Amino acid sequence: MAAITIDQIKHQPEYLALTRARSRITWTLSIATFVVYFSVILLIAFAPDSLGEPISSGVTSIGILLGLGVILFCLLVTGIYVYYANKVLEPLKQAVVRKLEGAV
Amino acid sequence: MKNLFASLMLLLATAPVYAQAQGGGAHISAILMFVAFVMVTLGITWWAARRTRTARDFYAAGGGITGFQNGLAIAGDYMSAASFLGIAGLVYLSGFDGLIYAIGFLVGWPIVLLLIAEPLRNLGKYTFADVASFRLQQRPIRILAASGSLVTVTFYLIAQMVGAGKLIEVLFGLPYEFAVVIVGVLMTLYVTFGGMLATTWVQLIKAVLLLSGASLMAFLVLYHFNFSFENMFSSAVDVHARGIDIMAPGTLVSDPISAISLGLALMFGTAGLPHILMRFFTVRDAVQARRSVFYATGFIGYFYILTFIIGFGAIVLLLNNPGYFDGSGSLIGGGNMAAIHLSHALGGDILLGFISAVAFATILAVVSGLTLAGSSAISHDLYATLFLKGKHDEKKEIRASRIATICLGILAVMLGIVFENQNVAFMVGLAFCVAASANFPILLLSMYWKKLTTRGAVMGGSAGLITAVLLVVIGPTVWVDTFGFAEAIFPYKYPAIFSISIAFIGIWLFSVLDKSPAAKREQEAFDAQLVRSQTGVGADSASEH
Numbered sequence: 001m002a003a004i005t006i007d008q009i010k011h012q013p014e015y016l017a018l019t020r021a022r023s024r025i026t027w028t029l030s031i032a033t034f035v036v037y038f039s040v041i042l043l044i045a046f047a048p049d050s051l052g053e054p055i056s057s058g059v060t061s062i063g064i065l066l067g068l069g070v071i072l073f074c075l076l077v078t079g080i081y082v083y084y085a086n087k088v089l090e091p092l093k094q095a096v097v098r099k100l101e102g103a104v
Numbered sequence: 105m106k107n108l109f110a111s112l113m114l115l116l117a118t119a120p121v122y123a124q125a126q127g128g129g130a131h132i133s134a135i136l137m138f139v140a141f142v143m144v145t146l147g148i149t150w151w152a153a154r155r156t157r158t159a160r161d162f163y164a165a166g167g168g169i170t171g172f173q174n175g176l177a178i179a180g181d182y183m184s185a186a187s188f189l190g191i192a193g194l195v196y197l198s199g200f201d202g203l204i205y206a207i208g209f210l211v212g213w214p215i216v217l218l219l220i221a222e223p224l225r226n227l228g229k230y231t232f233a234d235v236a237s238f239r240l241q242q243r244p245i246r247i248l249a250a251s252g253s254l255v256t257v258t259f260y261l262i263a264q265m266v267g268a269g270k271l272i273e274v275l276f277g278l279p280y281e282f283a284v285v286i287v288g289v290l291m292t293l294y295v296t297f298g299g300m301l302a303t304t305w306v307q308l309i310k311a312v313l314l315l316s317g318a319s320l321m322a323f324l325v326l327y328h329f330n331f332s333f334e335n336m337f338s339s340a341v342d343v344h345a346r347g348i349d350i351m352a353p354g355t356l357v358s359d360p361i362s363a364i365s366l367g368l369a370l371m372f373g374t375a376g377l378p379h380i381l382m383r384f385f386t387v388r389d390a391v392q393a394r395r396s397v398f399y400a401t402g403f404i405g406y407f408y409i410l411t412f413i414i415g416f417g418a419i420v421l422l423l424n425n426p427g428y429f430d431g432s433g434s435l436i437g438g439g440n441m442a443a444i445h446l447s448h449a450l451g452g453d454i455l456l457g458f459i460s461a462v463a464f465a466t467i468l469a470v471v472s473g474l475t476l477a478g479s480s481a482i483s484h485d486l487y488a489t490l491f492l493k494g495k496h497d498e499k500k501e502i503r504a505s506r507i508a509t510i511c512l513g514i515l516a517v518m519l520g521i522v523f524e525n526q527n528v529a530f531m532v533g534l535a536f537c538v539a540a541s542a543n544f545p546i547l548l549l550s551m552y553w554k555k556l557t558t559r560g561a562v563m564g565g566s567a568g569l570i571t572a573v574l575l576v577v578i579g580p581t582v583w584v585d586t587f588g589f590a591e592a593i594f595p596y597k598y599p600a601i602f603s604i605s606i607a608f609i610g611i612w613l614f615s616v617l618d619k620s621p622a623a624k625r626e627q628e629a630f631d632a633q634l635v636r637s638q639t640g641v642g643a644d645s646a647s648e649h
Contacts, residue, residue: 006632019638026218033218037211037371038364044204044353045363051200052352058334059341061351067203070211071405077214082398090391096639 014099018092025084029077036073040066133457135276141309141465142290148305152298159498162299162505163230163480164385169304171392175399178383180307181473182209182374182400183314183407185267185466186532189440191408195415196422196435196442199340199350202415204357206408208367212374213404217397220375223551223637225384225393231477232381232543233485236550239629240558241622243489245546248565250485252542253378255569256535257478258519260377261471261512263531265520267440268467274437275444275460284520291471292513295479296506300386303472310462310469315403317462318410321443324450325417340419350419362598366533369600373536376543379477390640411443418442421449471516479508526586533598534576541603542569549611551637554630557623560615568607575599 009015043051043066051063156162169177187209195202228234233249265284272283294302329335337351344350357363374380384393422428422435428445430436435445447459483505492500523531546565549556576582578593615623635641 006635009635010631015635015638019634022638030215030218033211033214034371037207038367040207041363041367042360044357044367045360048353052349054351059338059348059351060334061200063200063352064203064337067200067207068409070207071409074210074214074401075405078217078398078401081214081217082394085394086391093639097641100639100641 009096009100012096012099014092014095018089018096021092022089025081025089029081033074033077037070040070133453134460135457137457137461138276138464141313141461142468145290145294145302145306145309145468148309149294149298149302152302152305156297156299156301159230159484159502161301162502163382163476163484165300165304167386167388169386169392171387171395172399173304173308174383174387174392174396176311176403177304177307177386178380178396178400179403179407180309180311180314180469181379181383182404183311183466184264184470184532185271185463186263186528187408188314188318188411188466189267189271189443189463190532191411192415192418192443192446193439193441194356195412196418197439198346198354198356199344199416199419200352201354201356203412204353204366205370206412208370209374210401210405210408212371213397213401215371216375216380217394217401219548219552220381221384221393221397222390224381224547225387225390226637226640227551227633228385230382230385230484231480232378232547233481236546236561238550239626239633240550240556240561241626242494244558244562246485246489248562248569249543249546250481252376252538252546252565252569253481253485254478255573256376256378256539256543257474257481258515259531259535259538260379261474261478261516262519262523263528263535264467264471264474265516266523266526266528266531268464268471269520269524270437270440271444271460271463271467274441275464280524281521284517287468287471288513288517288520290468291475291516292510294468294472295475295509295513300382300476303469303476304386306472307469310465311403313462314466315407317447317459318407318414320455321417321447321450321459322410322413325413325421325446328417328421336413336416336420340416343423344419359596361601362596365596365598365601368604369533369537369540369598372540372544372604373600374539376539376547377535378481378539378543379473381543381547382473382477382480414443414446417450418446421446425449475509475512475516478512479505482508482512533581534573537572537576537598537600537603538569540600541572541607542566545604545607545611549608551633553615554627555615556611556630557615557618557620557626559618559620559623560611560613563614564607564609564611567610568603571606572599572603575603 051061051066053062054060055062055065160166191202191205194205224232224235227238231253233246236249237245265287268287269280269284272278273280294306325336329339341348341350346354357366387393387396422442422445428436435441444456444460444463448456483501487504488494488501542565545568546561550561575594576599579599580592580595580597583589583592
């Protein structure tokens, strides 16, 4: 990798496109996960009774629905990321790697 | 080695006779199924032993595990008996509260996938200390990371050993010490001879067994209620002593600080568990690492939904049946046995035998993963840095990790016996708290924060580690429940909110105050590290320290 320095890679459009795309998706999804999870945790902390309210005429509570919702949300987040990473990030990464290897 | 295996087989073959002598004859089917599991896994260990030659084989199964296999093995590593029996038991005792643990244990996974898995695979070799010491000074960082790993592993290991002993005592009628020794000997054999390859396959098989067993139980429960959740919940509310209250948060978290603290520890603890992080080095590249977390999240999420159904099934099907209760009106073997008794209620002795054997297999798989993580922290991080002074001597390092494994095995058996009557739930909590307060901040900031310096990581990381352990010791669970003092010095059961904050603030403060030339070099090396963590270019060659 001697022919190409870290400083040069840092300013390559391919590398910038990769890091930008990756930061955007990872931080968006991380913050979303954090917000969703801590909304439920804060409800447990400050308003536990509200979670016991039944959804309709039965006994199944809002809390149970929210809890299962968080589990499904986690699956959704990981699914979205893996799909995006395979479709968008991998090709971007390959472009950077090709350029790096071409320079060796 | 063959002799060793033969004598172990003999020991196992005597187990049913022993059990009968102890009056546990009803569970012969459980013992037979368990012996079958042990035979198969020992066979795998024997096969893996012949394929384990280099350090890369020993620590990382040669890096040849596929994403799907690794996902299943991660799930096998993560779905401990504590989460199967513990969450089902918690749901049985207080309904909704079990779900808090279930979502907390799961929500760490998106964070692992988004922030940790790929850069970890691109930067590291065998342990997370490889990543943290990538641009920082090897010696102090490795000592700190290895300490964090060992403390986490030890607490987790004690919890699993005590759980194993208690479970086997109730199920198979074997004496507690005998059970703890069997677990200790088996895990030492798997890891010493088979390394990561054998450990991975033990976890794979166990994950398949546990997922099928739990699926079958949840199916039978739902069948009982004509596949209506509303039917199941309303029957549970009718028979449970707490009535409608089981549909809302109850006794688990008594105040807002504890709730937030527990929430933080569960979420970030997962991302700092050394035996989980180690699994990302068994796959070929970042793509497989990413894939494996996706599969793992799917399996683990599905599994927690099953345990929730199993817990509610236990409320309805056990509470009406006096056969599962002792004279004083509590469940035989305690709340943690709810899932086991339910398997009997659903499918008689055969299903009871199967689920019991699966629970034991689960403990074996988890302790093997923990032991491997502990021994690699000792041999790869401590021994190679302190005694070999970074000189690369693979043979010595592998030998050191085998010796470390045997020592850890003996230590685990001893601690398991010493802590027999301690409350183990807090030890799992403590393991998560330490992982979230020491390991996770160092790992995260070393990968994402340019200004991190060795001094910052060491000061802040140690502060987080010490605070976490100290606050648990002077808190209600240890100070009052274990030591017997009247009042706790520190009022909260879960200290993570304080120890995580101290770690992050400490790392930040000591890094920005660090104006040394070394600090400047470390900050300048960040860009090269970032290129590598993003692209994986040079992933293998550059980490040959």
